[in-house]
Structure formats: structure tokens, C-alpha cells
Amino acid sequence: MPSTSPLPRTRPSQISSAFSTSKSRESNGSSRPSVERVFSQSIISRTTAPTPVSSIAPSASSRSLHHLSAPHPIAELLSREPSNVSQALKQLRYLILKEGIPADPDGMSSYRIYIWSILLGVEPLSAKDYLRLVHKGPSQSYSKIRDDTFRTLATDPLFHRKVSEASLTRLLNCYVLSREHATRSRDTSHYVQGMNVIAAPFMYAARSEHEAYALFHTFLVQECPAYTRPTLDGVHRGLKLLDSVLEVVDNELFSFLEDKGLLAKLYAFPSVMTFSACTPPLPEVCILWDFLIAYGPYLNIICVVAQVLMMKDELMEMASPMKHLRQFPPLRAREVISSVMKLIPQLPESLFQEIVEHAK
Numbered sequence: 001m002p003s004t005s006p007l008p009r010t011r012p013s014q015i016s017s018a019f020s021t022s023k024s025r026e027s028n029g030s031s032r033p034s035v036e037r038v039f040s041q042s043i044i045s046r047t048t049a050p051t052p053v054s055s056i057a058p059s060a061s062s063r064s065l066h067h068l069s070a071p072h073p074i075a076e077l078l079s080r081e082p083s084n085v086s087q088a089l090k091q092l093r094y095l096i097l098k099e100g101i102p103a104d105p106d107g108m109s110s111y112r113i114y115i116w117s118i119l120l121g122v123e124p125l126s127a128k129d130y131l132r133l134v135h136k137g138p139s140q141s142y143s144k145i146r147d148d149t150f151r152t153l154a155t156d157p158l159f160h161r162k163v164s165e166a167s168l169t170r171l172l173n174c175y176v177l178s179r180e181h182a183t184r185s186r187d188t189s190h191y192v193q194g195m196n197v198i199a200a201p202f203m204y205a206a207r208s209e210h211e212a213y214a215l216f217h218t219f220l221v222q223e224c225p226a227y228t229r230p231t232l233d234g235v236h237r238g239l240k241l242l243d244s245v246l247e248v249v250d251n252e253l254f255s256f257l258e259d260k261g262l263l264a265k266l267y268a269f270p271s272v273m274t275f276s277a278c279t280p281p282l283p284e285v286c287i288l289w290d291f292l293i294a295y296g297p298y299l300n301i302i303c304v305v306a307q308v309l310m311m312k313d314e315l316m317e318m319a320s321p322m323k324h325l326r327q328f329p330p331l332r333a334r335e336v337i338s339s340v341m342k343l344i345p346q347l348p349e350s351l352f353q354e355i356v357e358h359a360k
Contacts, residue, residue, distance in 0.1 A: 072102040074111055092118070093294045097337070101290050106158055107283025112205045112290065113215070119293050122218045130174065130210035139176035141191035145169055148196040158282050163203040171199055171213050178217060189230050194273040195220070201277055201289050223297045224359035227273065237358040238272045238301050239264040241351070245305045249346050253312050260321065267325035268304050275300045279307070279331045287333035291340075299340060301355050302347075306339035307331070 071079075074095050082088035092115065103109035116122075139145075149169045153159040172195060179190035199216050206212035220227070226234025242264040247254040257263070270278045275297055277285050292299055307328055308315075315321040344352070 072111075073099055074101060074115070078111065078114065089118075096290050096294045097341075100287060100334070103283070103286070105283070107204070107286045109205070109286075112286065113207060113211065115290070116202075116205065116215055116293050120215060120218050120222070122214050125210050125214035127208070127210050130213055133174040133177050134170055136177050139173050139180060139191075141176045141189055142173055144189075144191050145172045145176070145196070148172075148193075152196045153200050153280070153282065156280055156282055159200060159204055163200070167209050168196065168199060168203060171203065171209060171216060172196060174213055175217055175220070190228070192228055192230060192232060194232075194235075194270075195228070197270075197274040197277050201282070201285055204282060205286060219297070224275075226359050232273070234359045235269070235273045236265070237354075239268060241355050241358055242268055242272065242301050242304055244351055245302060245343070245347065245355070246308065248348070248351065249305065249343050250309060250312070253309065253315065256316060257321065262322055262325065264304075267322065268308070271304045271307070271328065272300065276303055276307070276331065279328045281330060284331040284333040288331065288336060291333070291337045296356065298355050298357075298359055301358070302340045302343055303336050306336045306343060309339065310335065 074092070077088065077091060077095065096115070101109055101112050101115060103112065117124075146169060149165050149172065152165075152168060172191065175195070176190045183190070198220070199212070202212040202216045202219070203209075206215065224234060226237070228234075243254070246257075246264070264272070275292060276288055279285070288303060292303070308325075310332075311324060311329065314324060318324060347355075
């Protein structure tokens with residue numbers, strides 16, 4: 001299925017090509033009109049408007065980046081009108097990979113939500129439009145949502161300091177209402193396991209609830225519709241692909257785990273289903289998501305493989321490695337990203353293309 005996403009879809013043939021203009025996954029849709037509008041609007045907003053106060057948690061939005069001694073390259077890029085949007089997007093992705101998005105130690109950034117909006121092609125949603133959904137009341141999935149929201153990132157104080165259970169519940173309920181309207185069906189469940197955790201980084205990074213909703217809605221509908229079907233068929237395809245990737249890049253570890261009956265479906269389901277958002281700490285999740293949103297959320301499959309490979313030495317010495325796999329170690333996003341860039345060239349083209357399309 002051809003992608004309609006502004007995200008790049010062509011695998012680099014080598015690590016350095018991710019930093020080049022020739023094979024940096026720019027061939028499908030990065031110059032479509034909506035992305036150009038979002039890029040221009042974000043630049044105008046960054047240069048002419050004060051930073052809005054978050055309606056979710058005013059205290060969190062007051063964290064600034066004044067500790068930076070010189071303008072960050074991403075800040076410089078966003079401060080000027082691009083003469084060529086496609087080239088500007090290439091440069092933005094390059095800077096995300098090379099420099100990272102500037103943020104404070106808690107992962108709060110004045111730039112992240114603008115950049116995610118640009119890369120996902122999300123135009124601003126008015127608070128009035130969001131409130132129309134809120135005022136429709138409970139969806140058919142409301143009770144399921146309430147069963148999940150209270151335990152979303154339950155042990156993460158940073159998340160709960162900024163995001164209330166009520167706001168997360170509203171966002172998820174509004175998503176279901178929008179899908180019921182779009183499909184003209186209230187008989188099909190539009191809320192599935194894992195959506196609450198996928199929503200968490202958007203809620204944490206956004207300046208407002210309706211902004212988070214617009215990004216979350218676009219991400220699910222555009223990037224991973226197969227993850228949101230009642231059967232979770234995209235997730236299950238992703239788990240099988242994870243086994244295939246691990247077999248290719250480290251047959252020794254794959255065979256060791258396979259001999260113990262440990263296929264990815266037994267240990268990697270949460271990580272695949274939530275694009276690794278289930279693995280703390282949240283600031284590291286945001287860094288990993290910067291990469292995934294820039295280069296394609298489907299790359300999470302390889303990110304999970306990278307996390308498993310980082311545990312290899314411990315796993316190979318264990319008689320019962322499932323105990324260790326049940327809870328991944330704290331996420332180290334930059335190390336994972338570096339590993340992913342080294343793993344990609346090792347994959348057969350056919351396998352990589354399956355990864356690209358598996359969530360559609």
C-alpha cells in the first residue's frame with residue numbers, strides 16, 4: 001500500500017546516508033501541501049508569538065531552554081522561512097538524528113511539539129472543535145478507557161505531574177467519538193489496548209489537550225491503523241517481524257531464545273504495541289519518538305530488537321531469561337538509535353519493506 005504520510009519511506013543503504021540528501025527517505029510525500037502549511041505556520045508561530053501556557057499543566061510549560069549558551073541548530077532552522085520545504089525537512093531530520101531536539105532534563109521542550117506537528121503534517125486544531133467532541137459525552141468505549149487511564153505510566157511522577165487522568169480520559173474518548181463518526185458505526189470498538197500509553201508522550205509533550213489530541217489522532221489513523229483494529233493485526237505482524245529481524249542480525253541470540261520457547265510475542269508485545277512508550281524514563285521515550293516520528297514509526301520494530309541486543313550478555317547466561325525480558329531495562333534512546341542505524345543495512349530489502357508496511 002503506498003504511504004500517504006509525510007514521513008520518509010526509503011531505507012538508507014548505509015548509516016551515513018541517513019545524513020545525506022540522496023537516500024534519506026524523502027521520496028514519499030514530504031512536500032505535500034499540508035506539510036508545507038504546517039512548516040510555515042510553525043515558523044511563524046515560533047518567531048512572532050509567545051509560548052502559550054499549557055492548559056494541562058501551566059507549571060510544566062514554564063520550563064524553558066535559557067540554559068542553552070548558543071542557538072541550537074534546530075532553533076535556527078525553525079526561525080527562518082524555508083526556500084525549499086523538502087530540503088528543510090531533510091535538514092530537520094538530519095538535525096534530529098545528529099543533534100537531537102533541545103529539551104530540559106525532564107524532557108520538556110519548546111520545540112518538540114512543533115517539530116512533531118511538522119513531520120506528521122498536523123495542522124492546528126481549534127479548542128472549539130475539540131470541545132464539540134468533549135460535549136458529545138461518553139463513547140461506547142468509555143468504560144474500557146476508564147479501566148486503562150488510571151494505570152497509564154502509573155509509576156512515572158513526571159507524567160502524572162503534567163497530565164491528569166481526566167485529561168487523558170477526555171482525549172481517548174474524543175478519539176473514539178471521532179472514529180465512530182468517521183466510520184458511521186457505534187457497533188465496532190474503536191478503542192484497543194495500548195492506546196492509552198501511545199497517547200501519553202503526546203500529552204506530555206503538547207502545550208494543550210486539543211493539540212495532543214490532533215497529533216494522537218493523526219498518528220493512529222495515518223501511521224498505524226493496523227495497530228488500532230480490534231484484532232491488533234498490525235501488532236501481531238510486527239512481533240513476527242521482530243523475530244525475523246533478530247534472526248538476521250543475531251542468530252545466536254535468536255536461537256537461544258527460540259530454544260527456550262521465547263518468541264517475541266511472549267516478551268515484546270507491550271513494546272511493539274506502544275512504540276516503546278511503555279519503557280521508562282519518559283524523557284528518553286520522547287527522544288526515541290523524535291527519531292521515530294522523523295524517520296518512520298515502523299522503525300520501532302528494529303528499536304525493540306536493539307533493546308534486546310543490549311541485554312544479550314545477561315540473557316545468554318540465564319537459565320530462565322523470561323524473567324529478565326518481562327521488564328526491559330531503562331530506555332537509553334541515543335544508544336538504541338545508534339544501534340538501529342547500524343542494524344538497518346543488515347536487513348534484506350524485502351524484510352525492510354515488510355517492516356515499513358506492517359502497521360498499515
